[in-house]
Amino acid sequence: MFDIEFQRGFAFAFLALPTLLWVLARRPRPPHELATGTLSIWREVLEQNTATPVTRGRGVPPGLYWCLLALLLGTLALAGPHRRHDVAPEWRVVLDTRPQMFLPWRTESPVETGKRRIDVALARAQEWIAGAALWMRYDGEGFEQARGDEPPADWLLASNHSSEAMPWSGLDRADSLWVSDRELHPRAASWVASGGAAADGVVGRRDGRSVSVRAGELVDGEPDPVSVSIDARVPHELRRLTEAWAGERGMRVLRSKQGAELVVHALPARAGKSAVRGNGWELSGVSAEAPSGRTLWRDANGAAVLTITSGELHLALGDPLVIEGDRRAFGLAWIEVLESSVLPPRGAVSIAARRSAGAGGEQRGAGPSLSTDSSPGPWASWLALAACLAAALGLRLRALRT
Amino acid sequence: MSESGPEEAELVERVIFADGFSERCAALVTRLVHRRAGREGVGRSSLLGPGEDFAGHRPYRQGEDLRKLDWDLLARLDKPFVRVERREAGERWAIWLDRSASMGIGPPGKLQRAAECAAGLARVGMALGARVRIVLSSGSDGGPRGFELRRATDWGGLLAFLQAARADGPGGLAALCESERPGSDRLFGIGDFFDAEPRKWFVHQARGRRLGGVQILAPTEFAPPLGATRWLDLEGAGELEVVVDDALLTAYERRLEARIEGWSSAAARHGARHVVGSSARPFEELLQPMLGD
Numbered sequence: 001m002f003d004i005e006f007q008r009g010f011a012f013a014f015l016a017l018p019t020l021l022w023v024l025a026r027r028p029r030p031p032h033e034l035a036t037g038t039l040s041i042w043r044e045v046l047e048q049n050t051a052t053p054v055t056r057g058r059g060v061p062p063g064l065y066w067c068l069l070a071l072l073l074g075t076l077a078l079a080g081p082h083r084r085h086d087v088a089p090e091w092r093v094v095l096d097t098r099p100q101m102f103l104p105w106r107t108e109s110p111v112e113t114g115k116r117r118i119d120v121a122l123a124r125a126q127e128w129i130a131g132a133a134l135w136m137r138y139d140g141e142g143f144e145q146a147r148g149d150e151p152p153a154d155w156l157l158a159s160n161h162s163s164e165a166m167p168w169s170g171l172d173r174a175d176s177l178w179v180s181d182r183e184l185h186p187r188a189a190s191w192v193a194s195g196g197a198a199a200d201g202v203v204g205r206r207d208g209r210s211v212s213v214r215a216g217e218l219v220d221g222e223p224d225p226v227s228v229s230i231d232a233r234v235p236h237e238l239r240r241l242t243e244a245w246a247g248e249r250g251m252r253v254l255r256s257k258q259g260a261e262l263v264v265h266a267l268p269a270r271a272g273k274s275a276v277r278g279n280g281w282e283l284s285g286v287s288a289e290a291p292s293g294r295t296l297w298r299d300a301n302g303a304a305v306l307t308i309t310s311g312e313l314h315l316a317l318g319d320p321l322v323i324e325g326d327r328r329a330f331g332l333a334w335i336e337v338l339e340s341s342v343l344p345p346r347g348a349v350s351i352a353a354r355r356s357a358g359a360g361g362e363q364r365g366a367g368p369s370l371s372t373d374s375s376p377g378p379w380a381s382w383l384a385l386a387a388c389l390a391a392a393l394g395l396r397l398r399a400l401r402t
Numbered sequence: 403m404s405e406s407g408p409e410e411a412e413l414v415e416r417v418i419f420a421d422g423f424s425e426r427c428a429a430l431v432t433r434l435v436h437r438r439a440g441r442e443g444v445g446r447s448s449l450l451g452p453g454e455d456f457a458g459h460r461p462y463r464q465g466e467d468l469r470k471l472d473w474d475l476l477a478r479l480d481k482p483f484v485r486v487e488r489r490e491a492g493e494r495w496a497i498w499l500d501r502s503a504s505m506g507i508g509p510p511g512k513l514q515r516a517a518e519c520a521a522g523l524a525r526v527g528m529a530l531g532a533r534v535r536i537v538l539s540s541g542s543d544g545g546p547r548g549f550e551l552r553r554a555t556d557w558g559g560l561l562a563f564l565q566a567a568r569a570d571g572p573g574g575l576a577a578l579c580e581s582e583r584p585g586s587d588r589l590f591g592i593g594d595f596f597d598a599e600p601r602k603w604f605v606h607q608a609r610g611r612r613l614g615g616v617q618i619l620a621p622t623e624f625a626p627p628l629g630a631t632r633w634l635d636l637e638g639a640g641e642l643e644v645v646v647d648d649a650l651l652t653a654y655e656r657r658l659e660a661r662i663e664g665w666s667s668a669a670a671r672h673g674a675r676h677v678v679g680s681s682a683r684p685f686e687e688l689l690q691p692m693l694g695d
Contacts, residue, residue: 029630030630031629031630031631031632031643031645032627032629032630032631032632033631033632033634034622034626034627034631034632034633034634035413035504035506035507035633035634035635035636036504036507036620036622036623036626036633036634036635037504037505037507037512037594037596037619037620037623037635037636038596038619038623038654038658039633039634039635039639039640039641039642040596040639041654041657041658041661042633042642042644042654043642044657045650045653045654045657046642046644046650048653049649049650049653061628
């Protein structure tokens, strides 16, 4: 009725101890024989207390009752009771959200469906998923997770913030369902692939112009300058250098980070100094709050000074900023950071990913299984506490009687 | 689970004086007799207190015990005088010792402690110049037996006499009250007093004779253990099996207290002393209130 289970059933063997004590306490035993000179007083007392039963050895001291209770509760606590409840099978759905998943899914037939590869793959996956699932996607740094019947809506929006590589192998387990556009080869995980026809379109940017693939050929498009946003807190020296780099590369410098393909901003300063050293140069300034994201530069203490998250550079240094050593080497190092941080144009998909993903397919592995929640819960702690209290009371009563 | 161990049923029928017992008696004498004698005029042992022979008056000296002041004389003469009394030399003391079977209950055995008290009293009496006679109640081996302590050389004989005593037979203080005539100035009774009645004891409180009782009980008689117990009377009064619980124990303690109180109040009425103690207490502690202030 209560679906109670015990983690350590062997602990019930300890019930033999209180049982033995109980039997010993209740066993008939001969009375002590004591000589006394006050037998006449005992007779007088018994005459006035006729209700007192004269029995042999059936009296169990109250203190022993509490000690027995303490042993019983202690045994229960040791056994680790917990309420059993089955956990419904749940898929861990690893959703591929790289740019190619947002390409139009066109079959080899001339019928245009209007669907994207991710839509088709997801529809196939949801045929297997009954109820809620743990949805996961890789954002280039780690896996994001969300539990529900559907993946979060913003995961289904195309963005240029994606990784070219998916670390599938890290989630190759029986309850995983990989959702992608082309055939995968896991050892234990299940997978569905949307397939999809080759799709022409933007593959990148070159010299301020977008580059597209069209019928297998690369074609330069219209001018499409990169937009750069520089936060007002960025130290003057770096702002000047960034603006010079952007001007040289024909980029647009925006006031807002909205629509920018590279954002450079500095975190609020705090007390103390911080410095980072490069090849022949040293950059120092007022230290700032610890930035998040993938660390690019660290100071001498190992603290992050420059990090990046999806086209956003976070600098943990503030004015007054001092560049010492080879200033040219520093400039090159900074520009390398900027160059590698610019996001590709929106909708850009690599040439390889734009090729046909085939007919798709699916392969079901073992899948998630019915599991049982075995967490002990708070019962054992409460039982242990009650056992301690009962033992203390029992020992106290025993002490009082003696 | 046992409430009591088998050692509680042990009987200690013999008397054995440990090494150093004589020294303890000598120390007791020093504490009770010699020290008081050295404080002459300030106050003396109760053995030398009211009831001693009146010797006369002398003027009150600064610092003397006001209890010695003769208030009648002060009222009549308007001058302070104190009463001067003297202990009569050659006083006779009698010590009746209960050695019935129930005195073997212990440990520590009641007879053991009673014999120590008797020897201690005898030593004090000897130090005061009294002739001391110790009488043991009749055992299974015959009638009462006595020993008279006249001089210091008799001390070893007294100890041997007491060590030869065994706790047996039914006769205790009650039997001594029936059979003996004290013929002494002081009479001390030592035993558990359970067989005797106050009126038969205090009938010996004659003019000029003072009575003192040392009632000794075993620890298990003061505080019986809880649980099922068969109580045995060693003097042939039978046995009783009872489960001692808290309520019964309380009733027992009340009744025992009433019995003891009966002896104490009777002693107070007769101007006698009555001391009650456990056999677990040293004999000096039992005699101190008997002989001291």
